[in-house]
Amino acid sequence: MSILAHRDYHAHQTFDAEVVVVGTGAGGAVAGAELAEAGRDVLFVEEGGYHPTSSLNPYLTESIPRLYRDAGATMIMGRPPIPYAEGRCVGGSTLVNGGMTWRAPERVLKEWQDLTGQPDLGSKALAPFFDRVEERIHAKPQHPVSVGEDSRLLEEGARRLGWRYEHNRRAQDRCVGSNQCLTGCPTGAKQSTLLSYMPRALSFGARCLTQVRVHELWIERGRCVGVIGKAVNPRTRRCDIDVRVRSKVVVISCGAVQTPYLLLRHRLGRRNSQLGKNFLCHPNAKVVAIYPFDLHAWQGVSQGGQIREFLEEGVVMAENAVPPGTAAAQIPVLGEEALEMMRHYNRMAMTGVLVEDSHAGTVTRGFDAPLARYSINAYDHERFLRGVRLLATLHFEMGAKQVVLPFSNMHIANSVDDLRQIEQTQRSRSTIELFTVHLMGTCRMGSDRRSSVVNLRGELWDLPGCYVADASLFPTAVGVNPQVTIMALATMVAQRVEVPN
Amino acid sequence: MVTSPVLQRHPDDSWTLAAPRTVNPRTQRVLLALADAIMPASPRTETTLEDVTRHALVCLQYMPRSSVMAFVAGMRLLNWAPLWRLRGLRLLTRLSRDEARRHLVAVTQSRWLPVRMLMYGPLGLFMSTYFDQDCAHRAIDYDPVPFVEERIELRRKWLEGEEPGADQEIHHLPVVPP
Ligand SMILES: Cc1cc2nc3c(=O)[nH]c(=O)nc-3n(C[C@H](O)[C@H](O)[C@H](O)COP(=O)(O)OP(=O)(O)OC[C@H]3O[C@@H](n4cnc5c(N)ncnc54)[C@H](O)[C@@H]3O)c2cc1C
Numbered sequence A: 001m002s003i004l005a006h007r008d009y010h011a012h013q014t015f016d017a018e019v020v021v022v023g024t025g026a027g028g029a030v031a032g033a034e035l036a037e038a039g040r041d042v043l044f045v046e047e048g049g050y051h052p053t054s055s056l057n058p059y060l061t062e063s064i065p066r067l068y069r070d071a072g073a074t075m076i077m078g079r080p081p082i083p084y085a086e087g088r089c090v091g092g093s094t095l096v097n098g099g100m101t102w103r104a105p106e107r108v109l110k111e112w113q114d115l116t117g118q119p120d121l122g123s124k125a126l127a128p129f130f131d132r133v134e135e136r137i138h139a140k141p142q143h144p145v146s147v148g149e150d151s152r153l154l155e156e157g158a159r160r161l162g163w164r165y166e167h168n169r170r171a172q173d174r175c176v177g178s179n180q181c182l183t184g185c186p187t188g189a190k191q192s193t194l195l196s197y198m199p200r201a202l203s204f205g206a207r208c209l210t211q212v213r214v215h216e217l218w219i220e221r222g223r224c225v226g227v228i229g230k231a232v233n234p235r236t237r238r239c240d241i242d243v244r245v246r247s248k249v250v251v252i253s254c255g256a257v258q259t260p261y262l263l264l265r266h267r268l269g270r271r272n273s274q275l276g277k278n279f280l281c282h283p284n285a286k287v288v289a290i291y292p293f294d295l296h297a298w299q300g301v302s303q304g305g306q307i308r309e310f311l312e313e314g315v316v317m318a319e320n321a322v323p324p325g326t327a328a329a330q331i332p333v334l335g336e337e338a339l340e341m342m343r344h345y346n347r348m349a350m351t352g353v354l355v356e357d358s359h360a361g362t363v364t365r366g367f368d369a370p371l372a373r374y375s376i377n378a379y380d381h382e383r384f385l386r387g388v389r390l391l392a393t394l395h396f397e398m399g400a401k402q403v404v405l406p407f408s409n410m411h412i413a414n415s416v417d418d419l420r421q422i423e424q425t426q427r428s429r430s431t432i433e434l435f436t437v438h439l440m441g442t443c444r445m446g447s448d449r450r451s452s453v454v455n456l457r458g459e460l461w462d463l464p465g466c467y468v469a470d471a472s473l474f475p476t477a478v479g480v481n482p483q484v485t486i487m488a489l490a491t492m493v494a495q496r497v498e499v500p501n
Numbered sequence B: 001m002v003t004s005p006v007l008q009r010h011p012d013d014s015w016t017l018a019a020p021r022t023v024n025p026r027t028q029r030v031l032l033a034l035a036d037a038i039m040p041a042s043p044r045t046e047t048t049l050e051d052v053t054r055h056a057l058v059c060l061q062y063m064p065r066s067s068v069m070a071f072v073a074g075m076r077l078l079n080w081a082p083l084w085r086l087r088g089l090r091l092l093t094r095l096s097r098d099e100a101r102r103h104l105v106a107v108t109q110s111r112w113l114p115v116r117m118l119m120y121g122p123l124g125l126f127m128s129t130y131f132d133q134d135c136a137h138r139a140i141d142y143d144p145v146p147f148v149e150e151r152i153e154l155r156r157k158w159l160e161g162e163e164p165g166a167d168q169e170i171h172h173l174p175v176v177p178p
């Protein structure tokens, strides 16, 4: 038995393992693989299904329900509400992510070191973990054969304006730029955990239960000794078979929204009420430019590089070509008008502005799902307006005819002059349209139990035997794509897990 | 034409999609009316409307109950849009596609965020599904499969030791225009 699915479970089944890891994304797969490699008997429990490379295709109607949580219908409530996406499959969000591998900047790691008062989260201590992760996921620059016109256009625009543009290093082995990263790489190039860490873990004897959602922790005499879940029938979507796993240690890696949701069920973290707080989401505003010539942005890697001129202000700009279904869903026009707009799809450069969070939201338990709350503050709003204006200016500089802006009351700019109105017309935070895929920080790691949820080993302060290894560990926002930082922290946690005899 | 079994729709390799959620006939009518008003009237095939609404019901199966309830309640509210907008006495389901669309456009462009939010779900779901259909792909001149197939082949050769050359780079513009 290596990978089991719903059809393999019997009523009230209990599995045994030394370590159970819940989740197989950036955090879980890495922690589990490291533990398996260290000789531990590891069992993964994953809510989503196992979808091998050969089953991936470019159709949203098939990929989104199977690979994304809630068929992509997930939303952070606040002003403005922010739709978010996360993976739900073996590989977690890494299966559907863009593959960019940026380390957390030095200044952020310095802040983490200062906050915890310990060197553990500083850049020197984390460097070997980053190195190890980057080697395992092949974090490398793109080969020219994989780069598309939209990337070249953004790079040229940045050059003309004198802005710093940096090529991405991505988790890929011979990426050929098919631009299907968001529906799962069909060429096998992207080194999601499905292709990197999970096979490694399995080769060291780990097992994986798929299509099982963990609902609660198994706690005995104040110690976490396993997890209790239910298998999800892929046809009816009902949770219809009880599955339990008994283990010596539990590692929770469900992501920054689902991890606190699970832990809050047990009223953990009540002493300092930090659990679920410090929710960060690195929001993104879309800026879609329509050019008078074909770019075919859907050919070539979804993001060749980033404009990092404004990184110190917490602003990053990048292209991100998405399939037409995703693009159309983000442009709020209907019917024939939508079709007219989408007829320009081949001429679109789909870009965005990402702003580092300067404050945080919360995740609590809703009726039957997590309730994430986050509103952007005036400072972040101001940076968005400036970022959007600058990015749209770049597009006009490069010859765009029209730019679709992320404002509900000002959708189209036809010239640079129109952009001057942005700051006057966008006074309310309710009119900006944001989106996010970078969720972080709800179980912050720290050295003081009064201000953190887990200690520097990743173990919950108030539940021995229960560790966290995912994006929720971040003490503060990183302002860049987070996956390698998550993986580095997960490696560190795996090395520090103490398995009782 | 799709030649590679790898990239076909619905590959028969254990990828089971959930069965569509069953809803009562009234909800079904609202769903159809909204999809019809939101999607472009053409191009469509005979089954496009049915396919899109069916897919919406499949997607509902993947959501938690609270989200499904919110989605269905939102659709009902949209159905009553002519009434609460004080622009008519008939529900959307009783209006022509164009009339219904006018109400939905107004809701989408409302200055009130909670009103605009009613359209988030339906717009996202129906538009992303519509623009995933082959007829819509043809209309916008988007044909990913041959390109992806060519790229899979390119990588296969690369793995065998044949590194791609400049002629395999992706170029559509002779040079980036001044
Ligand atoms: C579309 C998209 C593009 C992105 N692009 C990039 C990028 O280019 N670069 C980058 O650095 N980052 C990117 N990210 C973000 C990055 O992928 C995530 O930050 C990272 O994968 C999060 O790791 P994680 O382990 O916290 O959670 P995830 O990777 O999301 O894994 C969590 C796993 O836990 C499972 N799970 C959750 N709850 C339960 C439960 N109760 N029981 C059982 N299993 C459960 C989920 O199904 C999932 O598989 C992107 C994300 C998305 C969605």
Ligand code: SF4
Residues within 6 Å of the ligand: A099, A146, A172, A174, A175, A176, A177, A178, A179, A180, A181, A182, A184, A185, A186, A187, A188, A189, A190, A300, A301, A302
């Ligand atoms: S661009 Fe294509 S080949 Fe490259 S990683 Fe993404 S999906 Fe794979």
